[in-house]
Amino acid sequence: MWSTPFLDGDVIVLTISFPVIVYIAAVRVWNYNCTADLTYCGVKLVTVYLDGKLVSPGVQGLLTLRRAPGNCHFNFAQDLSLSEQLPYNFIRNSLFLASPHSGSGVMLGDEEYESPVMPQGFVFQLLILSTWGDPYYVGLNGLELYNQDGDKIRLTENNIGAFPDSVNVLEGVNGDVRTPEKLVDGVNDTLDGRHMWLAPILPSQLNRIYVVFDYPVTVSMIKLWNYGKTPSRGIKEFEILVDDLLVYNGVLDKVQGITKTAVKVPYRTVLFTADKELVKREHSNQVRNSSYGHDVQLLNDHQRVTSGGSYISADQSQRPLTSLVPTTHSRSLHDL
Structure with missing residues (x-):
């Protein structure tokens, strides 16, 4: 796994270089999965640039990474599509959406x-x-x-x-x-x-x-x-x-x-x-x-x-x- 010090306001850049031109449709990531507690050290928000151009969809190009499960019960790989068709602009700070109907239950x-x-x-x-x-x-x-x-x-x-x-x-x-x-x-x-x-x-x-x-x-x-x-x-x-x-x-x-x-x-x-x-x-x-x-x-x-x-x-x-x-x-x- 990879880990690095991080403070609020820091911008961490991970660079992937290829010797020839490649065509990228998506990026597959596995978030940090060392222990159940340390999964909270995993990455939450990312943007993707290709040759300096913002290519990730969503609000300001922000993509939300799924927190790792802290176990290996299933393959926790996450595919980040670079297509505008997928709903990656679901950036939420809260788990639950407000109900469009009246009533509490x-x-x-x-x-x-x-x-x-x-x-x-x-x-x-x-x-x-x-x-x-x-x-x-x-x-x-x-x-x-x-x-x-x-x-x-x-x-x-x-x-x-x-x-x-x-x-x-x-x-x-x-x-x-x-x-x-x-x-x-x-x-x-x-x-x-x-x-x-x-x-x-x-x-x-x-x-x-x-x-x-x-x-x-x-x-x-x-x-x-x-x-x-x-x-x-x-x-x-x-x-x-x-x-x-x-x-x-x-x-x-x-x-x-x-x-x-x-x-x-x-x-x-x-x-x-x-x-x-x-x-x-x-x-x-x-x-x-x-x-x-x-x-x-x-x-x-x-x-x-x-x-x-x-x-x-x-x-x-x-x-x-x-x-x-x-x-x-x-x-x-x-x-x-």
Whole structure:
């Protein structure tokens, strides 16, 4: 890593020289990631010049760098596009945008849930606290994020990460298809394991799903499809953090009523908007507000002690094997 002394008012110049003319479309950066505390030494605002000419878009050419996560749970590279088409002029000193609607919260059923309206940030994190009973594995079929206008945000495998990544981190498991990018492949109402994510529950760790952006994104709604293949492995209690700030906690319904002739994996919605039409439309799909405070004890670093669904003290030697891998060059799969 690189570090240098810095005082307010200083201008630090990092120069990259090439022996021949090159064409630059973007700059990829990894911010300072020495420790969780020292990530605050990372660069926040930059401008980019090419042969002395300002080429970075945004207000006065300022680009905001994402703070490093302080871990290596996902690839935290950030691409700074030099195209005017991308919204890099989202320079904000505050995490949350002011609500365009009246009211201080979002109605969830018969209770008022005080949630920040439309959080904005670089990293949206789903922190998984428990499952619906399986102490060894946790999974999710899919997720979708929607912007401040209610339009679905296009997500690719570059936006998604998980820790632990998948069951492939286990010794002796290779090629399992239930990897994080399946969460954003658009096939969610299914029992086909090729379109799901599954990861082991490991001692002294909480499972996490990351949705990462190169620029600050505002979210009005998140849709979640729980794990349908083995419902007991679905997410139960969870939290949502935006740039490490807690913005929501809730209970995701268990998938039920699945038969060979009736495959229906419903989605559940977390709303961050007071828009009356959207609240009315998603009323029956809203995630239940969490009461896990009576069932779950957490240490300061979010380590799980107990939970209402799964237990961290599970005997790892008794972990059942699971594998969903292609058996041939065809699309057929083998599941253990």
